[in-house]
Amino acid sequence: MPELPEVEVLRRSLERPLVGDRFDAVQVHFPTLREPLCGPALRRLQGRTIRRLRRRAKYLLVDTGGEHLPRRDLADATDPIRVAGRAGPDVVGKDRGAAASGGLTLVLHLGMSGRLTLVERTAPLVDHEHLGFELASGRRLRFCDPRRFGVAFVASTESLDRDRHFRHLGVEPLSASFDGAVLADLARGRTAPVKTFLMNASVVVGVGNIYASEALYRARIHPRRSVARIAHRRFDVLAEAVREVLGDAIEQGGTTLNDFADGEGNSGYFQVSLDVYGREGEACPAGCGSRIRRIVISNRSTYYCPRCQR
DNA sequence: CGTAGACCCTGCGCGC
């Protein structure tokens, strides 16, 4: 379901409702995800206050501290910087309750079919509801994942970068340090098709199957072209295309093909702006007269215009 | 080391 834009949209939708709330109880209903859920570790969140929501690659990070802050103190604290300013330069480290153990972060990955929604605490369990986080405010953060490719675990905030899920990850495409030079540099010595390269999380994170096709269309690069045969200047164009397509998708609430929704159940509408993904046989939107083609690269459907993309 | 392919799992839409 989610690539970077969808996770970012989810993060933004949940930030205001969640920051300042507190985990009361963690219910593990079905521990069978890609990595089995660890009940005792997840229950360490109980009693902790949600300080901040972050995103790294396609992971949603819920930072918590042990000390309870009254909700009114956080009433307008939607900007994480200001939250940090109020609590001190190192929010988590200042927590009395966290001083011994360090801050704890709930790490969530939605895999292909994961959904995270905020419901009333008493809302009935639904199919595939693996996890329920009951909150002091009387609500419940519900995690459902029919295909079970998702991940949920708790780790110390301070050591997240060294965690095996994160340590190999490449550059964030919306950060200032992402550009064509980075791509060109990482492409040296490689021969993979550029689409495979773009979807490699140790190169650049967050670009999944939809946005890889879309970015390559915008950059007019053929998805099968080997990265060994891409001119330096075209990497600049590609980096810009990646940045733009992800940014546009975030602005439009993400892509809802089947069932993506933000934390409050709102669908995205970037699907109507997709140029090539899922449009096999349709006319190229650039008006070149050609039709969009579907091919398979590394077992994933790939869409492109055979005339515009070289 | 880089690359290609299999695999994990359930649900949906399609053609018959």
Add this chain to the structure above:
DNA sequence: TGCGCGCAGGGTCTAC
């Protein structure tokens, strides 16, 4: 209606 098939937004592991 029912059934089998192919396909689906992710990541990891293995063999070469």
